[in-house]
Amino acid sequence: MIATSHFPINEQIVLVTGGARGLGLHIAHAFLREGARVAVNYLNSAQAAEALAAEAEGRVCAVQGDVRSAEAVSAMLQAARGHFGAPVTTVVNNALPSFSFNGDARAHADAIGWKDMAQQLEGVVGGALNTVQAALPGMREAGFGRVINIGTNLFQNPVVPYHDYTAAKAALLSLTRTLSQDLGPDNITVNMVSGGLLRTTDASAATPEAVFDFIAASTPLRRVTTPAEFADAVLFFASPWSRSVTGQNLVVDGGLVKN
Template sequence: MTSAVPINQQLVLVTGGGRGLGEHVVSALLREGARVVVNFLNSAERAQALADTAAGRAMAVRADVSDARAVRSMVEQAQEHFGMAITTVVNNALPAFSFNGDLRPHADTLTWDHLHQQFQGIVQGALNTTQATLPGMEAMGFGRIINIGTNLFQNPVVPYHDYTAAKAALLSLTRTLSHDLGPKGITVNMVSGGLLRTTDASSATPEDVFNLIAASTPLRRVTTPEEFADAVLFFASPWSRSVTGQNLVVDGGLVKN
């Protein structure tokens, strides 16, 4: 069993890596020398352009993470291309969603379809990537699963019922998987952010909301995607080799975990 592998010796899968927060996570990993699989669903040009910034160390692959067969095919394709197993997964893919409090479903309009869409993309997606990469991690005796969460289930300043419920379920899965996979040398953790300035998902957020959140944090500013991505690197690095089942909140101190 290998307790730690440097980032520059890892093959990392980042779901939803072609745009938004995922794009910044991919860039941070490439900066540290990792080989990266840039998963995308609709952002083909952006994903390919990002992969092209690190020729030979990145490839863009289309797959719907809620489709187990497509995920397995993506993993097989990537592992054959790089000649090594994917040992680190960043579950970042987000079903179509906009952080717009005015347009969110309220308690009287929320439907199971809203919830199912988010659970399918967030929870089922993470399950699919975990199961598809597990054989390679087990063979290596090393693995890192990093789930992207939210501080909204601790501080629902805007009650996005569907999105928040799915992310809360992902946190539970993070904790239970950490027990199951720990003996295999695989850690499972979550990094949770608040509103980030600015991603595609937060582009519809009014400036007043950004200002309110900034004023509420000890750092008096809204966390950037670059700052959040650097925190993700911690869980991929050897420095986190004894950390599993945890949820690190990266929001400038707004939520005390």
């Protein structure tokens, strides 16, 4: 197929990992709103994924699988292609290993172990690598690809001791940049969208209200970014307007961090 510099969002087939709940569900809704077809990956949230598939009338394929398994991810991509009759062109790496965003409950430097770090690295970096590798043949066939990784503003503003989570997301940023260099000749862009604390997702439900208030007061917009606002920013990197943007990290946190 002859490469095109871009596909409109409504011509894209999008895989959202961890797309049945939390931020992933908002991202899936945003793509559906713009007319895309969406493969919603889930690990345990079968009921939520199937509910979204029923709601979207054929434009959603619910695909169960652990992104840490290359075999499971390959099966997800094959299932999505079988459902939609064409390959996935756009991947949003959103899936996150089990994690509670409550700084008071996280291990500090004297207590955190390598097991904690390895769990996040395997899920965040290993999962993203698996999805990209599984999607590559289809993207090359289409002559077009978009990879959007979900990061964090804790790189620049490490105000809570999320050592394992932040290290894994920082590694994902490095992978974003190296993949963008490697895959650019295939007309595949690779970018990251990084948020701060979002009001509210499943992961941030444990965050004390005082923390939300403090962050809101610290931002120029005087409010905490919502998952829906964050999801809209993800669309930019799939849209034709970003066709010459790759290897970048867009921080979406109401201006708390200047990137």
